[in-house]
Amino acid sequence: MDRRDVTRAAGRANDSTALTTAARAGYTVSGVLHLLIGWIALRVAWGGSGQEASQSGALQSLAENGIGRVLLWVVVAGFVGLALWQLTNAVVPGGGEPRERWMRRAKSVGVAVVYLALASSAFGFARGKGRDSKGRTVDATATLMGAPAGRWLVGLVGLGILAAGGYHVWKGLSRRFLEDLRESPGGWAVPAGIGGYTAKGVALGVVGVLFVVAALQGDPNRSTGLDGALRTLRGQPLGQGLLTVVALGLVAYGLYSFSRARHARV
Numbered sequence: 001m002d003r004r005d006v007t008r009a010a011g012r013a014n015d016s017t018a019l020t021t022a023a024r025a026g027y028t029v030s031g032v033l034h035l036l037i038g039w040i041a042l043r044v045a046w047g048g049s050g051q052e053a054s055q056s057g058a059l060q061s062l063a064e065n066g067i068g069r070v071l072l073w074v075v076v077a078g079f080v081g082l083a084l085w086q087l088t089n090a091v092v093p094g095g096g097e098p099r100e101r102w103m104r105r106a107k108s109v110g111v112a113v114v115y116l117a118l119a120s121s122a123f124g125f126a127r128g129k130g131r132d133s134k135g136r137t138v139d140a141t142a143t144l145m146g147a148p149a150g151r152w153l154v155g156l157v158g159l160g161i162l163a164a165g166g167y168h169v170w171k172g173l174s175r176r177f178l179e180d181l182r183e184s185p186g187g188w189a190v191p192a193g194i195g196g197y198t199a200k201g202v203a204l205g206v207v208g209v210l211f212v213v214a215a216l217q218g219d220p221n222r223s224t225g226l227d228g229a230l231r232t233l234r235g236q237p238l239g240q241g242l243l244t245v246v247a248l249g250l251v252a253y254g255l256y257s258f259s260r261a262r263h264a265r266v
Helices: 005-016 019-045 056-062 065-093 097-128 133-145 150-173 176-180 189-217 225-234 239-263
Strands: none
Touching: 019 056, 019 065, 019 225, 019 239, 056 065, 056 097, 056 133, 056 225, 065 097, 097 225, 133 150, 133 189, 133 225, 150 176, 150 189, 176 189, 189 239, 225 239
């Protein structure tokens, strides 16, 4: 099998009903998780909830009852489907200049890795062996920090996350997320997308700052992931209001994800 055969096979898979259905299911489960994260964040803002305001916290809340544990397997399948769809996108060349094509491919591979990580986390909770994301993040940061030039690497990770946060804010405020859809969803979906992408960008920005602080101080415990970022917001002046706005934005992102599941270009 040569390169052209691989490309054709990826193109057929990319257009298949099974994979596009799985990808749409992935956007749906992403919406559910963001609704749960937003709800947990609201509780942190107003009730001092001890539950982790992150993907792991949302998955843990699903694992606490029988129906939720069944849904966790749907979450696994949905994220695997999204990852496979992104990987086929990376193989199919598409149009545009060579530089644009390689940038799209790199983005698709990066997004696929994120979805595979989410699927792995959901798989752990579905099997009853889930672990909080804060502990995983601290351990991963400590491992990276122990490598040669580790503090520089942790700092670069933080800057990368900061850049991703800025991209989300720009994508939301500029409405560029509409380019991911076949048609304008209209109605509530557009303001939900604006608020959702902006809030998610702010949250990612704080995560990135915490990684940079960890690198500067040589302390991996400073990198506490999304939960730590949201709790850091809560601890700032007017933090309750700030976290409330971000939490509602994460809920909005969840609602937008439901619309994306229907209108996405897949």
